[in-house]
Amino acid sequence: MLRRRLDDTGRATCDILRELDPEANSPLVHASRHGDAADTLTMLENLQRGDPISPARFSMSVHNAILGVHSISRSHHRPLQALGACGDEFDAILYEAYGYLIEGHPAVVGVFSEGPLPPTYEGYTEHPGTACVVGMRLTLHQGRPLTATKPAHRARPTPVTVMNWLDGDTAYLDGRHRWQLGQE
Amino acid sequence: MSENYNLTLELKRLIIDTLELEDVDPSDIDPSAPLFGEGLGLDSIDALELGLALQKQYGIKLDADAEETRQHFASLEALQSLVEARRVN
Structure with a gap:
């Protein structure tokens, strides 16, 4: 529901x-x-016209709304964190996940998403050009090792960039760090 | 009778469209079953959304905290009685 x-x-x-x-x-x-x-x-435009705004949309307008809905529907009671980081989202997910892992959680799931950008905002911000979502299950000792080195140029990866990297289309992913995946 | 029936269907559609009940058909809504919690399973945000829709569609203003509002929202039948009694458009 x-x-x-x-x-x-x-x-x-x-x-x-x-x-x-x-x-x-x-x-x-x-x-x-x-x-x-x-x-x-849409809500800002409603307010500008003096129209009432939808309570359901307002309830979903917070950054942690998706995690909130997920946690209710799945009875999830572990820590939840919603981030926005001005283009540093990928690095931020890994920092936060690492914190939970060294606290003793066996695994952390990180998801990086972008919704569609309304035409009004086009040209005013960076955006991958399409709605996109990518997720990763992170652990300390299993799976492919992830290493961080200093990048030549810092970049602001989008979920699409991350997908291309995970697909093996690029050898590394530049964010605040240069991220590389080793073999299992 | 047919006017009654039309309003019943109109309210069912209003509920489905306003609350984006994607998998619900008008015939799925039992007029006497609870709308909230049990029955249709709506929540408090749906109640606010429905209150806003009643205001837009029929000009009915409700006090979100009043006990009588709770009664008006008890079932589709109760909602229909409210609309019949208090609609201004």
């Missing part, structure tokens, strides 16, 4: 969270640079 409050990006985010944390047992970190820009803009 709660799913109806989510847009496509929110639904994809929850699908990934459910897939990567089926037992609802891991801390979850969700990052999005702009969050739900489309509904937020």
Whole structure:
């Protein structure tokens, strides 16, 4: 029943969270640079016209709304964190995940999403040009090792950049660090 | 009778459209079943959303905290009685 409050990006985010944390047992970190820009803009336009705003949309306008809906629908009681980091979301997810891991959580799920950008904002901010979501299950000792070195140029990866890197299209991912995946 | 029936269907559609109940058909809504919690399973945010829709559609203003509002929202039948009694448009 709660799913109806989510847009496509929110639904994809929850699908990934459910897939990567089926037992609802891991801390979850969700990052999005702009969050739900489309509904937020609709509400601002309503306010400008003096029209009332939708309580349901308002309830979903906070950055942690998707995690909130997910946690209610899955009875998830572990830590949840929603981040926006001006283009540093990928690095921020890893910092936060690392914190939970060294605290003793066996795994952390990080999801990075961008919703569609309303045409009004085009040209005013960086955006991957499409709605997109990518998720990762992070542990300290299993799976492919992730290493960080200093990048030649700092970059601001989007979920699409991260997907291309995870697909092996690029050898590394530049953010605040240069991230590289080793072999298992 | 047919006017009654039309309003019943109109309210069902209002509920489905306003609350984006994607998998619910008008025939799924039992007029005497609870709308909130049990029954249709709506929550407090839906109640606010529905209150706003009643204001826009029928000009009915409700006090969100009043006990009588709770009664008006008890079922589709109760909601229909409210609209019949208090609609201004």
